Amino acid sequence: MTDDAPVRVFDALKATPTPVRYLLGGVLVNQLGAFVQTFLVLYLTFRGASVSAAGLALVAYSIGSIFGTMLGAEITHRFGPRTTIMTAMAASAPLVGSISWLSGPGTLWPLLVVVGLAGLFTQAYRPAAAVLLSDLMPERYQVMAFSMMRIALNIGAALAPLIAAVVILVDWDLLFWIDGGTALVYALLAFALLPKQVPQAQAQAEANREGAVPAASEAGTETETETEAEAAAPAADSRSAYAAMLSDRKYLLYLGAILLGSLTYAQGHIALPLQLAADHYPTSFYSTVLTVSSVVLITCELKITAYLSRLPKHVRVITGHLVEAVGLAVYGLSSRSGAFTIAGAVLVVFGIMIAAPSMFAHPATFPAAVKARYIGTMQAVGGAASALAPLFGVFLWTRLGGGFWLLCGIVTAAAGFLALAGVRQPPEPAPAKDAGPRTEGEPEVVGGTS
Structure with a gap:
């Protein structure tokens, strides 16, 4: 956003439509009970499962999450965001709640199926939420809206472990019942409060019917042909949308930035604890680092987003990646002082x-006809990076030690340059300097010569 007038946090909050407030509230409620991915391994080992079995369950959940965002994008395109959120959350609730019943001996394969499906449906709502957010929020505040959603997710992620710590003292099984319960609450909120919208696939079909000129034919032939074409349209539309995405070089560069950036960002939760343990810091120090990070992000992100709103998008993304790259590299100095760890965070x-x-x-920002699929693909790439991040981090950290963080900084900087190339728009042509005064309504001639 490059408007001359600055975007202010209060103005953005005031301009937020009521359905968006409900949407963000549902995201927060759902995230407050999101315990599966964080506590699944600990829970299964507590119930007597082997570490390898618990690891397989987490892999199943991660794989389900990756495909879930793609599935959510397709359902959103065909049936609309509200229906997608309702369906995904209503389906995930019983799946998550049943994990505790399948954690005993001899139930590994059913457990893997249920956990994989739980990951599939739990993440399927995210493309729908992003589409609905972008459709309802005024264009001027689009970036601010996504910042609000990130804050809702981060507040939930910060509070969920505290809630879990209390729940575990009562009963481990309650974790998954509460997780399923919050998903069901989100489904009910979506049913009662989110607006109904015409699905993009239906809107396209109606537009095609209104603009079509039927050819002269015998009675009955036209109806049959039209029905067959409409039945084949969604599949063809899906193929063409993904084919266009694969041929969009700039968007592929952007996806590359998402992949690399997500790989390195995740190391703050994977390799950093290993680094601090190797440097003989107490476990509580890592908790302090996480708390500082969460407090800074939750309290400052909206203000930072508003302050930088007048800068071009490509300037924001390259600057942010470079600052993050420096922070990751600073983690390599943790052995000298804990202050470097805090500064890096x-x-x-x-x-x-x-x-x-x-x-x-x-x-x-892409057209409505492909928006859901572009969002779903981005989220799937981010999910794949998160699934690969432990392999990437543990393997390289054990071999590089402190030098691993310099590598993370370099990779993050590379992600920044990919993002720069992927989101940068060509400059608009400037009007001719020698152009004379124009009367109102006269078309402007750009780049002309006399």
């Missing part, structure tokens, strides 16, 4: 606040 968070809202809002 703050820099990483500031880099995320500068770049992430624009990065996650970018797919929503």
Whole structure:
């Protein structure tokens, strides 16, 4: 956003439509009970499962999550965001709640199926939420809206472990019953409060019917041909949308930035604890780092997003990636002082606040006919990176030690340059300097010569 007038946090909050408030509230409620991915391994090992079996369950959940965002994008395109959120959350609730019943001996394969399906449906709502957010929020505040959604997710992610710590003292099984319960609450909120919208596939079909000129034919032939064409349209539309995406070089560069950036960002939760343990810091120090990061992000992101709103999108994304790259590299100095760890965490968070809202809002700028699929693909790539991040982090950290963080900084900087190339728009042609005064309504001639 490059308007001359600055975007203010209060103005953005005031301009937020009521359905968007309901949407963000549902996201927060759902995230407050999102315990599966965080506590699944601990829970299964507590119930007597082997570490390898618990790891397989987490892999199943991650794989389901990747495909879930793609499935959610297709359902959103065909049936609309509200229906997708309702269906995904209503389906995930019993699946998540039943995990505790399948954690005993001899139930590994049913457990893997249920956990995989839970990941599939739990993540399927996310493309729908992003589409609905971009459709309802005024264009001027689009990036701010995605910043609001990130804050809702991060508040939930920060509070969920605290809630879990209390729940575990009562009963481990309650974790998954509460998780399923919050998903069901979100489904009910979507049913009662979110607006009904015409699905994009239906809108396209209606537009095609209104614009079509039927050819002269014998009675009955026209109806049969039209029905067959309408039945084949969704599949063809899906193929053409993904084919166009694969041929869009700029969007592929953007997806590359999402992949690399997500791989390195996740190391703050994977390799950093290993680094601090190797440097003989107490476990509580890592909790302090996470708390500082969460507080800075939750309290500052909207203000940072508003302050930088007048800068071009490509400037925001490259600047944010470079700041984050410096922060990751600073983690390599943790062995000298804990102050470097805190400083690195703050820099990483500031880099995320500068770049992430624009990065996650970018797919929503595409036409409505392909928006859901572009959003779903971006989220699937991010999910794949998160699934690969433990392999990437543990393998390289054990071999590089402190030098691993310098590598993370370099990879993040490379992601920034991919993002720069992927989101940058060509400059608009400037009007001719020697053009004379124009009367109102006269077309402007750009780049002409006399």
